[in-house]
Amino acid sequence: MATIYQVSELAKVSLATVSRVMNGSSRVSDKTREKVQAAMKELGYRPNIIAQSLASNRSLCVGMLVSEIHGPFFGQMMSGVESELRAAGKHVIIAAGHSDEAKEKEGIEFLISRHCDAIILHVEAVSDEYLIELSQGEVPIILVSRYVEQLAEQCISLDNEYGGYLATKTMIEHGHREIAYVAGPQTKADAVARLKGHKRALAEHQLTISEDLIFEAEFKEHGGMLALEHFLKLNNNFTALVCANDEMASGAMSYARSHGLHLPDDLSIIGFDNVVFASHLYPKLSTIENPVHQMGQMAARIVLQQVYHVQQEEIQHQFEPMLINRDSIADLT
Amino acid sequence: MATIYQVSELAKVSLATVSRVMNGSSRVSDKTREKVQAAMKELGYRPNIIAQSLASNRSLCVGMLVSEIHGPFFGQMMSGVESELRAAGKHVIIAAGHSDEAKEKEGIEFLISRHCDAIILHVEAVSDEYLIELSQGEVPIILVSRYVEQLAEQCISLDNEYGGYLATKTMIEHGHREIAYVAGPQTKADAVARLKGHKRALAEHQLTISEDLIFEAEFKEHGGMLALEHFLKLNNNFTALVCANDEMASGAMSYARSHGLHLPDDLSIIGFDNVVFASHLYPKLSTIENPVHQMGQMAARIVLQQVYHVQQEEIQHQFEPMLINRDSIADLT
DNA sequence: TTGTAAGCGTTATCAT
DNA sequence: ATGATAACGCTTACAA
Numbered sequence: 242m243a244t245i246y247q248v249s250e251l252a253k254v255s256l257a258t259v260s261r262v263m264n265g266s267s268r269v270s271d272k273t274r275e276k277v278q279a280a281m282k283e284l285g286y287r288p289n290i291i292a293q294s295l296a297s298n299r300s301l302c303v304g305m306l307v308s309e310i311h312g313p314f315f316g317q318m319m320s321g322v323e324s325e326l327r328a329a330g331k332h333v334i335i336a337a338g339h340s341d342e343a344k345e346k347e348g349i350e351f352l353i354s355r356h357c358d359a360i361i362l363h364v365e366a367v368s369d370e371y372l373i374e375l376s377q378g379e380v381p382i383i384l385v386s387r388y389v390e391q392l393a394e395q396c397i398s399l400d401n402e403y404g405g406y407l408a409t410k411t412m413i414e415h416g417h418r419e420i421a422y423v424a425g426p427q428t429k430a431d432a433v434a435r436l437k438g439h440k441r442a443l444a445e446h447q448l449t450i451s452e453d454l455i456f457e458a459e460f461k462e463h464g465g466m467l468a469l470e471h472f473l474k475l476n477n478n479f480t481a482l483v484c485a486n487d488e489m490a491s492g493a494m495s496y497a498r499s500h501g502l503h504l505p506d507d508l509s510i511i512g513f514d515n516v517v518f519a520s521h522l523y524p525k526l527s528t529i530e531n532p533v534h535q536m537g538q539m540a541a542r543i544v545l546q547q548v549y550h551v552q553q554e555e556i557q558h559q560f561e562p563m564l565i566n567r568d569s570i571a572d573l574t
Numbered sequence: 575m576a577t578i579y580q581v582s583e584l585a586k587v588s589l590a591t592v593s594r595v596m597n598g599s600s601r602v603s604d605k606t607r608e609k610v611q612a613a614m615k616e617l618g619y620r621p622n623i624i625a626q627s628l629a630s631n632r633s634l635c636v637g638m639l640v641s642e643i644h645g646p647f648f649g650q651m652m653s654g655v656e657s658e659l660r661a662a663g664k665h666v667i668i669a670a671g672h673s674d675e676a677k678e679k680e681g682i683e684f685l686i687s688r689h690c691d692a693i694i695l696h697v698e699a700v701s702d703e704y705l706i707e708l709s710q711g712e713v714p715i716i717l718v719s720r721y722v723e724q725l726a727e728q729c730i731s732l733d734n735e736y737g738g739y740l741a742t743k744t745m746i747e748h749g750h751r752e753i754a755y756v757a758g759p760q761t762k763a764d765a766v767a768r769l770k771g772h773k774r775a776l777a778e779h780q781l782t783i784s785e786d787l788i789f790e791a792e793f794k795e796h797g798g799m800l801a802l803e804h805f806l807k808l809n810n811n812f813t814a815l816v817c818a819n820d821e822m823a824s825g826a827m828s829y830a831r832s833h834g835l836h837l838p839d840d841l842s843i844i845g846f847d848n849v850v851f852a853s854h855l856y857p858k859l860s861t862i863e864n865p866v867h868q869m870g871q872m873a874a875r876i877v878l879q880q881v882y883h884v885q886q887e888e889i890q891h892q893f894e895p896m897l898i899n900r901d902s903i904a905d906l907t
Numbered sequence: 908t909t910g911t912a913a914g915c916g917t918t919a920t921c922a923t
Numbered sequence: 924a925t926g927a928t929a930a931c932g933c934t935t936a937c938a939a
Contacts, residue, residue, distance in 0.1 A: 244916055255926045260918060270924060291633060291689055292916030294624045295931050302667070302688075310653040311867075313850070316644030323643055323670060332667050332688055334635070337656060355635075355665050356624055462854075491854045498856065517646070518851030521795075521824045523831065534644075577932055588910045593934060603908060625932030628915050 243284035252280035263288060294356065302332045303544055304352030304360040308340045313516040314533055315363065318385060321537025322361055329545055331358075342366040353380055359544045361385060361537075365429065381548055383540045386533070387430070397536050397543070397558055401431045404529045404562030405438025408483045408511050411527070411564055413446050416573030417481035417509060421454045423468040423493065425485040432460070435485045435513065453477060458489065465492030473500065480509060480573065487512035487519045490526055494569075505571040515565050524568035532560050576617035585613035596621060627689070635665045636877055637685030637693040641673045646849040647866055648696065651718060654870025655694055662878055664691075675699040686713055692877045694718060694870075698762065714881055716873045719866070720763070730869050730876070730891055734764045737862045737895030738771025741816045741844050744860070744897055746779050749906030750814035750842060754787045756801040756826065758818040765793070768818050768846065786810060791822065798825030806833065813842060813906065820845035820852045823859055827902075838904040848898050857901035865893050 249259045254273055261269050262277045269277075280286075294300045305322055307315040323333050334355055338345035345367045352360050359381045364372070369389045376382050376392055388398040412420050422439050425432030436455070443450050456471050458464030465484055469492075472479060484490035490512030494504060502508050504524055512519060512528035519526040539560075545551040582592045587606055594602050595610045602610075613619070627633045638655055640648040656666050667688055671678035678700045685693050692714045697705070702722045709715050709725055721731040745753050755772050758765030769788070776783050789804050791797030798817055802825075805812060817823035823845030827837060835841050837857055845852060845861035852859040872893075878884040 246916075256917085257919080257927080258925060261925085264918085268924065273924080287687060289628075289689070289916050290687060291624060291627045292931090293918075295622075295628050295933090296916075296918040298918090298931075300624060310656055311646065311649030311850075313644065313646065313649075316642075316646075316649045319668070320643040320670070323668060327669060327684065332669070332684070334665050335652070335656060335668055336660060336665070337653070351660065351665070354620060354623060356622070495856070495858075517644075518854045521851045522854060523828070523856040525828075579932075589933080590911080590935080591909060594909085597934085601908065606909080622932050625915090626934075628917085629932075629934040631915075631934090 242289070243286040244289070245286070247284055248277065248280045248286050251284065252276045299358050300356040301330065302334055302355070302357055303541075303548075304334045304336065304355065304357035305362075306336050306338050306345065306348045306352060306360065307363045308338050308365055310335060310337050313518070314514065314531075317533040318363065318537035318540075321534040321539075322541045325538045325541035326544070329541075329549070329551060331545075331549070338364055338366070340365045346371070349375065353378075359383065359548045361540045361544065363387070381544070383543050385536055385540050393558065395543075397539050397560070399431075399531055399536070399560050399562060401434035401562070402438040402441070404513060404531070405435035405483075405485070406442045407438070407562060407564055408435075408513060408529050409439045409442035410445075411511060411566070412481040412483060412509060412570065413442060413448070415481075415509065415570050418448060419454070419477060419479040420448070420481045420483060421456070421468075421472045421477070421479040423465055423482065423484045423489050424455060424457045425460045425464075425489075427457055429460075432485055439483060451477075454479060460486050460488060462488050462492030462495070465489030465494075466496040469493045469496045481570070482508055482510045484510065484512050487514045487516045487526060487528055490528070490569075491518070491522055494522060494526075505569050509570040511570060513562075519565075520567065522569075527567045527569045528565050530563040530565050532563075536560055575622070576619040577622070578619075581610065581613045581617055581619050584617060585609045632691055633689040634663065635667055635688070635690055636874075636881075637667045637669065637688060637690035638695075639669050639671050639678065639681045639685060639693065640696045641671050641698055643668060643670050646851070647847065647864075650866040651696065651870035651873075654867040654872075655874045658871045658874035659877070662874075662882070662884060664878075664882070671697055671699070673698045679704070682708065686711075692716065692881045694873045694877065696720070714877070716876050718869055718873050726891065728876075730872050730893070732764075732864055732869070732893050732895060734767035734895070735771040735774070737846060737864070738768030738816075738818070739775045740771070740895060740897055741768075741846060741862050742772045742775035743779075744844060744899070745814040745816060745842060745903065746775060746781070748814075748842065748903050751781060752787070752810060752812040753781070753814045753816060754789070754801075754805045754810070754812040756798055756815065756817045756822050757788060757790045758793045758797075758822075760790055762793075765818055772816060784810075787812060793819050793821060795821050795825030795828070798822030798827075799829040802826045802829045814903070815841055815843045817843065817845050820847045820849045820859060820861055823861070823902075824851070824855055827855060827859075838902050842903040844903060846895075852898075853900065855902075860900045860902045861898050863896040863898050865896075869893055 249256045336348040338348045345364045361383045363385045384396045424436045456468040515528045515530040542553045546553045582589045669681040671681045678697045694716045696718045717729045721729045757769045789801040848861045848863040875886045879886040
């Protein structure tokens with residue numbers, strides 16, 4: 242592999258000059274630039290990124306920590322980050338945090354030890370205080386799908402409250418009045434906000450908020466099954482079920498079917514996130530789109546802007562959920 | 575950040591000695607080792623991985639190219655690679671190839687330019703010749719889910735022929751005799767092998783192989799729909815449909831239902847891959863497990879063994895598919 | 908067993 | 924505009 246030194250010899254200039262034409266920073270006369278470029282081409286010169294990193298103290302790489310590397314949600318996010326960053330010549334190192342505080346911290350440490358120029362984080366277990374302290378450190382962090390007030394400029398989040406509102410409002414507009422709600426763990430900010438939106442939609446339409454029609458469960462298939470079992474036992478005459486995510490919705494659908502309910506005629510269901518399998522379900526699940534891919538892209542752009550000083554057009558910190566209407570809601574009007 | 579130099583000062587030894595205790599390679603007396611370790615702890619010393627890379631000409635990182643970063647299939651694979659490698663202190667750089675020859679090559683170039691110590695590849699568009707040539711180069715490559723004879727030691731693959739055989743044999747054992755088969759694009763080796771297995775199962779059970787019961791389509795939902803439409807038009811009395819992957823199976827299920835077929839009573843369906851959403855479908859899809867996660871892990875182990883010389887127990891190059899029996903096959907016996 | 912010193916391939920600060 | 928030259932933080936012969 243040719244080095245900068247060999248290029249400088251062939252072009253009969255100094256190392257410094259070659260470095261200059263590479264970075265395009267300082268001014269170099271057109272003649273010398275051409276000489277150098279010719280020499281580079283002739284030698285098939287490719288800069289050694291590691292040497293660059295050592296000398297410049299920038300690794301040209303950004304770390305990304307997600308809860309799980311598999312899973313539709315994170316896939317979309319990583320995909321958004323990677324495409325944007327690679328187009329800019331940076332590379333991304335991935336690590337998993339497994340929604341566990343110790344593992345998340347360990348993952349972050351790992352990424353820092355790799356000298357990432359920035360770290361994009363999707364963390365669930367770690368506290369706001371930890372993140373604030375982390376942000377004081379050397380390496381810039383960007384938070385995806387999480388809002389920490391003191392770190393607003395570093396956050397990209399979804400308006401979960403509006404999403405929850407939208408889901409329930411959709412049911413109401415389809416003529417539903419008795420609406421059961423499967424909430425996610427109220428320890429998670431997203432879950433809390435979505436539930437809040439649900440209640441706002443109810444209130445806005447003068448519907449009473451009954452605690453008997455709210456059930457808290459894990460963001461998993463099983464959670465949806467438990468919830469529907471619970472509601473069915475209470476024997477409320479609900480016609481619609483709003484689920485705080487698609488997995489729960491899928492679980493509820495299985496459970497409903499195995500208990501003789503015809504979907505969507507006997508029960509309308511809506512999910513949240515619009516993960517890939519939502520459209521594979523039967524009936525195809527109506528849901529609230531969570532634009533994770535775009536949020537990943539935006540995280541990458543913020544890094545480009547803030548860390549690499551590449552001007553970006555329209556940085557957006559908050560994203561709006563959107564209704565995806567498929568076949569799981571019966572129209573009662 | 576403390577450097578090796580400061581550690582050496584504090585411990586009153588030379589740089590070289592500090593380096594030695596870090597790498598644990600050459601012999602160092604217990605006393606000095608302890609002195610050095612104490613100094614490292616006191617200074618909170620963390621080696622600079624970039625400097626290590628430059629000096630040792632190893633980056634301690636491995637590249638991974640997948641077709642798409644999202645998608646259940648690749649998620650599982652990356653997840654397997656990451657967990658195994660991080661446990662060994664290496665990090666992984668991801669890149670997407672988008673099943674396009676130019677983009678795959680570009681991705682590989684990118685990874686090479688990043689000085690990866692090895693590259694794990696899931697490529698679809700690039701030719702065997704290209705891969706063979708690539709393998710002559712500086713950086714070792716591992717191929718996942720692809721078999722190239724000349725590169726056998728670098729390949730990890732699934733016995734797709736057996737998988738196809740297993741799928742059809744399962745249908746036969748459930749009493750089906752008229753079995754339609756939706757094949758993947760016969761330009762892809764996996765698709766060819768799976769179809770071959772299907773035919774073998776038929777032959778072994780003295781069933782005739784009718785070309786009217788074979789349809790080639792894209793590995794997508796839509797492909798499954800087209801296939802079923804085709805078969806239905808021909809009006810064969812088939813009772814079972816074997817699909818070369820789960821997405822096709824999902825499409826076929828949608829189509830079947832929208833044409834009044836009751837599943838699985840009117841039509842039994844089996845898929846291939848066992849992606850996440852297979853268990854979310856209705857009826858839950860019986861399918862052939864494709865152990866991508868394990869294959870990813872194994873790829874990582876091969877790298878650990880061949881590149882980093884960390885002894886691994888049982889390296890396995892070929893994986894066996896397995897039947898996952900759920901609810902989409904009716905028993906005719 | 909330990910130390911000395913020459914790289915590794917750049918960037919960046921000075922001069923010129 | 925260009926050139927010397929000192930970092931950057933570590934590994935690794937080679938010596939001692």
